[in-house]
Amino acid sequence: MQPVVEMLNIRKEFPGIVANDDVSITLNRGEVLALLGENGAGKSTLMSVLFGLYQPEQGTIRVNGKEVRIPNPNVAGDLGIGMVHQHFKLVHNFSVTENIVLGLEPSRGPILTLKEASARILALSKQYGLDVEPDAKIEDISVGMQQRVEILKMLYRHSEVLIFDEPTAVLTPQEIQELVKIMKNLQAEGKSIILITHKLKEIKAIADRCTVIRRGKVVGTVAVADTSLEQMAEMMVGRQVSFHVEKGPFRPGQVVLNIEGLSVRNSRKLPALKSFSLEVRSGEIVGVAGVEGNGQTELVEALTGLRPSDSGRIVVDGHDLTKASVRQRIDAKIAHIPEDRQKRGLVLDYTLAENFVLENHGRPPYSRNGFLNKEAITAQAEKLIEAFDVRSGEGARSKARGLSGGNQQKAIVGREIDSNPDLLIAVQPTRGLDVGSIEYIHKRLVEQRDAGKAVLLVSLELDEILDLSDRIAVVCRGELVGIVDAKTTNENQIGLMMAGVKTGALD
Amino acid sequence: MNFFFRKELLVGLSAVVLGLAAGAILMAVTGNNPFAGYFYLFAGGLMNLERLGNTLAMATPLILTGLSVAFAFRTGLFNIGAAGQALMGGLVATTLALTLGLPKGLILPIILVAAAAAGALWAWLPGLLKARFNVHEVVSTIMMNWIAYWVTYYTIPTFFKGSFETESRLIPEAASLKIPLLTQLFSGSYINLGLLVSLLAVVVISVVLNRTVLGYRLKAVGYNRFAAEYAGVNVNRHIVASMAIAGALAGLAGATFYVGYTSSMQIGVLPSIGLDGIAVALLASNSPLGVMGSAIFFGILQSGKGFMNAMTKIPPEIGDTIIATIIYFAATSVLIERWFDTMAKNRGGKNRV
Numbered sequence: 059m060q061p062v063v064e065m066l067n068i069r070k071e072f073p074g075i076v077a078n079d080d081v082s083i084t085l086n087r088g089e090v091l092a093l094l095g096e097n098g099a100g101k102s103t104l105m106s107v108l109f110g111l112y113q114p115e116q117g118t119i120r121v122n123g124k125e126v127r128i129p130n131p132n133v134a135g136d137l138g139i140g141m142v143h144q145h146f147k148l149v150h151n152f153s154v155t156e157n158i159v160l161g162l163e164p165s166r167g168p169i170l171t172l173k174e175a176s177a178r179i180l181a182l183s184k185q186y187g188l189d190v191e192p193d194a195k196i197e198d199i200s201v202g203m204q205q206r207v208e209i210l211k212m213l214y215r216h217s218e219v220l221i222f223d224e225p226t227a228v229l230t231p232q233e234i235q236e237l238v239k240i241m242k243n244l245q246a247e248g249k250s251i252i253l254i255t256h257k258l259k260e261i262k263a264i265a266d267r268c269t270v271i272r273r274g275k276v277v278g279t280v281a282v283a284d285t286s287l288e289q290m291a292e293m294m295v296g297r298q299v300s301f302h303v304e305k306g307p308f309r310p311g312q313v314v315l316n317i318e319g320l321s322v323r324n325s326r327k328l329p330a331l332k333s334f335s336l337e338v339r340s341g342e343i344v345g346v347a348g349v350e351g352n353g354q355t356e357l358v359e360a361l362t363g364l365r366p367s368d369s370g371r372i373v374v375d376g377h378d379l380t381k382a383s384v385r386q387r388i389d390a391k392i393a394h395i396p397e398d399r400q401k402r403g404l405v406l407d408y409t410l411a412e413n414f415v416l417e418n419h420g421r422p423p424y425s426r427n428g429f430l431n432k433e434a435i436t437a438q439a440e441k442l443i444e445a446f447d448v449r450s451g452e453g454a455r456s457k458a459r460g461l462s463g464g465n466q467q468k469a470i471v472g473r474e475i476d477s478n479p480d481l482l483i484a485v486q487p488t489r490g491l492d493v494g495s496i497e498y499i500h501k502r503l504v505e506q507r508d509a510g511k512a513v514l515l516v517s518l519e520l521d522e523i524l525d526l527s528d529r530i531a532v533v534c535r536g537e538l539v540g541i542v543d544a545k546t547t548n549e550n551q552i553g554l555m556m557a558g559v560k561t562g563a564l565d
Numbered sequence: 566m567n568f569f570f571r572k573e574l575l576v577g578l579s580a581v582v583l584g585l586a587a588g589a590i591l592m593a594v595t596g597n598n599p600f601a602g603y604f605y606l607f608a609g610g611l612m613n614l615e616r617l618g619n620t621l622a623m624a625t626p627l628i629l630t631g632l633s634v635a636f637a638f639r640t641g642l643f644n645i646g647a648a649g650q651a652l653m654g655g656l657v658a659t660t661l662a663l664t665l666g667l668p669k670g671l672i673l674p675i676i677l678v679a680a681a682a683a684g685a686l687w688a689w690l691p692g693l694l695k696a697r698f699n700v701h702e703v704v705s706t707i708m709m710n711w712i713a714y715w716v717t718y719y720t721i722p723t724f725f726k727g728s729f730e731t732e733s734r735l736i737p738e739a740a741s742l743k744i745p746l747l748t749q750l751f752s753g754s755y756i757n758l759g760l761l762v763s764l765l766a767v768v769v770i771s772v773v774l775n776r777t778v779l780g781y782r783l784k785a786v787g788y789n790r791f792a793a794e795y796a797g798v799n800v801n802r803h804i805v806a807s808m809a810i811a812g813a814l815a816g817l818a819g820a821t822f823y824v825g826y827t828s829s830m831q832i833g834v835l836p837s838i839g840l841d842g843i844a845v846a847l848l849a850s851n852s853p854l855g856v857m858g859s860a861i862f863f864g865i866l867q868s869g870k871g872f873m874n875a876m877t878k879i880p881p882e883i884g885d886t887i888i889a890t891i892i893y894f895a896a897t898s899v900l901i902e903r904w905f906d907t908m909a910k911n912r913g914g915k916n917r918v
Binding site: 362387388401405425430431432 | 776777778779781782784786788789791792793794795796797798799
């Protein structure tokens, strides 16, 4: 096979960090090459170099055997390289067709002629099994469909090399399966694909070869078929990784959180959580399982005070907090690892140190008489950075924005656990993280349980719920379908319950 | 932090240098000698104590409106209503100065507090509208500007008509921020106690923004209101507080302008210190100390342009054009910053981290 893309000895530096150090990869025609690495390992940087977003300090790039320089994405496009970014670049109130032709609008004189474009998009969509409706508005279609629009954008521009940056991070399990099918179709039609990911199962499902990157360096390239998940995980993290979480004996204590008949409306004022009741005791992890958008977000927001509830009661340690403010709930020792770390969990333009005191900056020793105590804040930051292994370019002084997702999440987890809560509400605590970070965060959550805290875990990852929880509450359309014992249940039963089927084993 | 500060400073200074260069080209194109032009421009602002005093007097309200805009901006709000807030501060100050017959030591604190309160009120309302109904503060503060304009337009001739229909009576000596000591020290210039007020405000705002819980929360709300809400900060209350503080600063600016720099209040003009405050804040990258520096620089240009015009054939509008050009370069400071970054990298990354 002839290589389509060769990146040789690439070096790319950022202040305080070498993102790519002598990295070389080869992509052959018609293959799926996975780039595997932890968050911050340098995968996305490498692809940004290939896509012309960054200029490497050293190294050469060859496309179809010819050495090229890629100063910007337009040149990458001309060379047949396209990229689906993790965060889609779409105009929301434009139609699918309008989005796809944006930048090379077909026109007769000044008049836009979208008909032919629309027809071509439909044909491409059929050819690759994408099933996209060219006239639909972006804001009306699902995230999975939006991703297909991004794929169509590349196909419309005759891209031969397709880069997917963490394509499954935003997808539901069903959508992931469909994406795998689509990528196989693309491959069958002769396209070459680079898949950036840290999810090993996906690599097994799609990729032919896998190049592993760790801390900016290539660890090795393996044929996926001949390599086990464990071997790849070890290459990525640099040590043995256990996929199983060790838990202490189950010794539940008193009820810490008592939710009684809670009803909550969503932002559109429609009932999102209906008469929901649940108890969480100290020393246990209760998992809330469900397909995205079935009331989990509203449940968590009602519990943490970010959203008012219509009826029902929220009692923590015997105190009724139904009408309490966010501040009062924090003071009542509720900690919250939010669903969206960048929207809720961090002030991205603040330093790590400033973010570590987001909730408790108003108390001694972090402030006295309204004045901040910078020494105490810095000391706290250094303690948490050390204890939770938060890696950044400039330590406590790094802006949160500059941290990788995994390190941002570790910072939040560290902050919340360090507040020594009675109730820890963890929502999607490992979303978008690599195995190393997932293992680490899981261990920390279980530690909290073993230390006698009550933990409410809300997650869309069924594996995570099954691994960590003692009991599992399943929600569907805002209603509690049932509560099952994690030891005796399985993926099938929960899957059925998530679809709204009430099965036995209610306790 | 140090590095950041240095870079901001560097960018600001580059904007100034580029603006001056553009001004030089303009002077040359219009057939004048730019060296002579700049000599007289700066001499006009600095050459003796009187002129220096006038420069500082000119800078005084600009420091305060610049702080007002910078403070709001640091907390995520765009206060385009400093003019109206200053006008209301000035109107209240003028009213008190013309009605209260108290000794200087008593009346000045009253005037300053009342002017700050009036400005705060004028910005509090847009803050409340923003917090409650998500009305954008740019729109509401502009509207408040015009309300202030017409309120003044009605009040001054109706109650405090002076020798002209468009002017109030002269402020009595006892109610003026000018004091003999300063006036004599600077050989009869317009300099007044407002300068001390503005310098004090620079220190206070700098401390509030960088060292206090309030500043931390206000900035957190400005950067990411969702995270602030998550952390238990009352977002709406902080938005209102931020606008009110910004308004109080602009109100003080009004007092220093109308009962300090001038001695009577004119109607039919929105004070230019309002919009100039935006320029001052922009050039200063919203840092309080920077605001002081850039306001003084603008003060030099403002008070020097007349002298330049008198000594050469360069029209005073060139001075305004230079200011406008500097603002333009400050506004496009991203480009200057990028250029510095490349420079730093080419020198082996010495200036980084």
